[in-house]
Amino acid sequence: MMSYGYKPSLSEGAIKCPVFQTSTFVFKTAEEGKAFFEVAYGLREQRANEEMGLIYSRLNNPDLEILEDRLCLWDGAEECAVFESGMSAITTVLLEFLKPGDLLLYSMPVYGGTDHFINHFLPKIGIHPLGFRPGMTENEIRSLVDNIGHKDSLAMIYIETPANPTNTIIDIESCVRVAAQYSQGDKKVLTAVDNTYMGPLWQHPLRHGADIVLYSATKYIGGHSDVIAGAVLSSSEIIKRVKTLRTFLGNMAGPWTGWLLMRSLETLKVRMEQQASNAVMVADHLLEHPKVDKVYYLGCIRPHSPAYEIYQRQYTSPGAMLSFDIRGGEKEAFAFLNNLKMIKLAVSLGSTESLAEHPASMTHAGIEPSHREEMGIRDSLIRLSVGVENYRDIIWDIDQALEYV
Ligand SMILES: *Cc1c(COP(=O)(O)O)cnc(C)c1O
Numbered sequence: 045m046m047s048y049g050y051k052p053s054l055s056e057g058a059i060k061c062p063v064f065q066t067s068t069f070v071f072k073t074a075e076e077g078k079a080f081f082e083v084a085y086g087l088r089e090q091r092a093n094e095e096m097g098l099i100y101s102r103l104n105n106p107d108l109e110i111l112e113d114r115l116c117l118w119d120g121a122e123e124c125a126v127f128e129s130g131m132s133a134i135t136t137v138l139l140e141f142l143k144p145g146d147l148l149l150y151s152m153p154v155y156g157g158t159d160h161f162i163n164h165f166l167p168k169i170g171i172h173p174l175g176f177r178p179g180m181t182e183n184e185i186r187s188l189v190d191n192i193g194h195k196d197s198l199a200m201i202y203i204e205t206p207a208n209p210t211n212t213i214i215d216i217e218s219c220v221r222v223a224a225q226y227s228q229g230d231k232k233v234l235t236a237v238d239n240t241y242m243g244p245l246w247q248h249p250l251r252h253g254a255d256i257v258l259y260s261a262t263k264y265i266g267g268h269s270d271v272i273a274g275a276v277l278s279s280s281e282i283i284k285r286v287k288t289l290r291t292f293l294g295n296m297a298g299p300w301t302g303w304l305l306m307r308s309l310e311t312l313k314v315r316m317e318q319q320a321s322n323a324v325m326v327a328d329h330l331l332e333h334p335k336v337d338k339v340y341y342l343g344c345i346r347p348h349s350p351a352y353e354i355y356q357r358q359y360t361s362p363g364a365m366l367s368f369d370i371r372g373g374e375k376e377a378f379a380f381l382n383n384l385k386m387i388k389l390a391v392s393l394g395s396t397e398s399l400a401e402h403p404a405s406m407t408h409a410g411i412e413p414s415h416r417e418e419m420g421i422r423d424s425l426i427r428l429s430v431g432v433e434n435y436r437d438i439i440w441d442i443d444q445a446l447e448y449v
Contacts, residue, residue, distance in 0.1 A: 046310055049113035063303045064106045069098035086288065102294050107302030114309055115265075115275055118244035119257050123283035125276045125290055126302065130240065130260025131157045132295040133274030137256060138162070138202075140289045141234055144170030146199035149189060149222075151214050152177055153419050154204045155238065155260075156410050162202075172197070177419075178205070178212035185222055198226045204238040205247075205358075209367045209403040209427040210420045211340040215354045220253035234282075240264070240394075245316045246361040256282060261305055263394030267315050271304045273297050315396060315432055319364035322438060323430040329439050330368050335376075335446045337424065341366040364430045365393060367403070374423040376449045377402050381426070383445040386437055393429035398438055400428050 050061045071077035080097035082088050084104075090096070098104055112124035127133040138161065142148060150162055152175040162173045174192055176185050189195045201223050205214040216237060223233040236256035237249035240263050249257050259265060261273035274297075276286050290296050297305075327341040343362030345351050370376050381389050387398040391407050401407060404423050408416060430438065 045114050045117045048117060049110040061107065061110055061303070061306060064101075064299050066101065066105075066299070068100050071097075084291075086284075101299065102296060103291055105296075105299050105302065107299040107306070108297060111302045111306050111309075112275075114306065115244065115277060118312075119239075119248055119250055119277045121250055121257065121277035122280045123278065125283050125286045126261070126297045126305070127274035127276070127290065128295050128297045128301070129272045130155075130258070130262055130274035131161070132293075133260075133276045134158055134238065134258055135161055135165075136289050136293060136295060137236060137258060137276055137286060138166065138200075140285050142166070142171050142199050145194075145197055147172045147174060147189070147192065147194060147197045148200050148202060149174050149176060149185070149198060150202040151175070151204055151207065153207055153210070153408065153411065153421070154202070155208060155240075156407055158202075158204070158238070160410065178207055178214050182218045182222060185219075186225070189222075189226065195226060196228070198233050200234045200236060202236045202238075204241075206241050206342060206363070206365070207419075208241060208365075209340075209407065209425065211342060211365065211367060212420075213342070213345075213351055213354050213358070216249050216252040216254055216358060241365055242359060242361075242363050245313060246320075246359050246363055250277070252358060255279070262392065264316055265308060265312065265394075266305060267308050267312065267395055269392060269395040269397065271301055271308075273301050273305060316364065317361075318432045319394075319430050320361045322432070322435040323364040323366055324362065325435040326428070326430055326438055326442070327362075327366050329442070330366075333443075333446065335371050335449050337369040337371050339366065339368045340420075365427070366430065367425055367427045369422060369424040370426060370446075370449060372424055372449065374402075374405065377424055377426055379448045380445045383448040384441055385444065386433065386441045387428070387445075393427075395429065396432045398429060398431035398433060398441075400426060403427050 055062055080099050083090050083096050108126050112126055115124045176188055201219050203214050203219055220235050223235045227233045234255045237254045238258045239249055240260045257277040259275040261275050324343055327339055327343055330336045330339045345355050387400050390399045391401050403421050403425055408421050
């Protein structure tokens with residue numbers, strides 16, 4: 045992965061891919077320019093062995109193309125498209141594959157920005173959203189769709205697993221089976237998975253039959269809280285459509301973002317593994333703490349429960365995101381957050397430094413309170429993104445902050 049897709053001989057022998065900080069590329073001949081555009085605009089099929097030539101950085105750029113090739117390796121995808129944010133990756137996919145009259149089935153809760161786009165923007169262009177809860181059986185999901193009255197218009201199932209911030213998990217294979225049941229002829233119901241929480245290391249949705257994988261690359265992929273980016277991975281056929289819309293929306297990432305993410309990818313596995321091993325220690329400690337009521341962590345799923353079977357099949361690690369209910373409510377949660385010394389009080393996740401936040405008043409403040417309670421996002425809930433620090437320091441900080449509660 046670390047050297048994949050890059051030829052030093054094309055860049056003065058530089059061992060690392062340079063930043064191609066350029067807006068446009070010089071064609072050797074007019075004929076070459078014509079051929080590049082024919083492929084870029086889909087005027088003819090790409091010939092065997094014909095590579096898409098470099099034209100203009102809204103269409104392609106070496107820092108993006110090499111990054112996209114490398115991201116494909118992690119998920120076993122045919123192709124990838126990188127975006128200037130996770131939200132632009134998600135919204136571009138929804139806009140490309142949904143049309144007026146379509147029904148979108150999605151898991152609840154999803155990321156706040158995604159939830160807003162699905163429930164406040166898509167209905168304006170005649171797309172109907174329908175949410176389902178983690179824990180619903182395949183039959184319950186099917187009757188939910190059947191009861192809505194226009195089940196033939198189901199076009200996509202969009203899921204986020206584990207759900208943020210409660211760490212409830214959804215069975216991807218079961219959603220793929222539901223999608224297949226509502227597909228007809230050449231109209232395939234697509235399954236898209238936001239894999240930001242566990243990917244690209246610990247969950248591989250394409251292997252479970254999903255069609256599209258989405259990322260906020262701002263999180264684990266970037267991993268240093270210094271860049272906003274997103275990615276979509278899928279078959280060549282699907283990514284061709286995604287890239288065409290990206291060309292005209294102009295929401296691709298720039299070369300500097302591509303370079304930063306290539307650099308981040310080299311340490312992705314060591315970072316994530318350290319974060320997960322720290323999270324296991326932190327979760328174990330929280331479970332024993334008298335001021336902590338409940339811990340929500342994949343490592344705490346009880347063996348032989350239905351969720352455990354999904355966990356074993358779908359994940360290779362319990363991950364590094366955990367949430368817990370503090371005994372009390374907002375007052376106690378805030379006392380804890382305000383007294384952290386090393387762990388940063390901030391939203392976002394997946395970075396080298398540990399981050400803590402209060403979902404009910406921050407990331408999930410936009411959700412109606414009754415709805416929020418139902419999903420288990422109580423005033424006592426704290427979300428922790430465990431970083432790469434020494435786990436003893438993380439536990440020390442949690443303990444001293446809990447003293448103030
Ligand atoms: C952060 C996040 C997003 C949005 O990504 P941005 O890079 O902030 O645009 C989408 N989904 C999940 C699960 C996220 O955590």
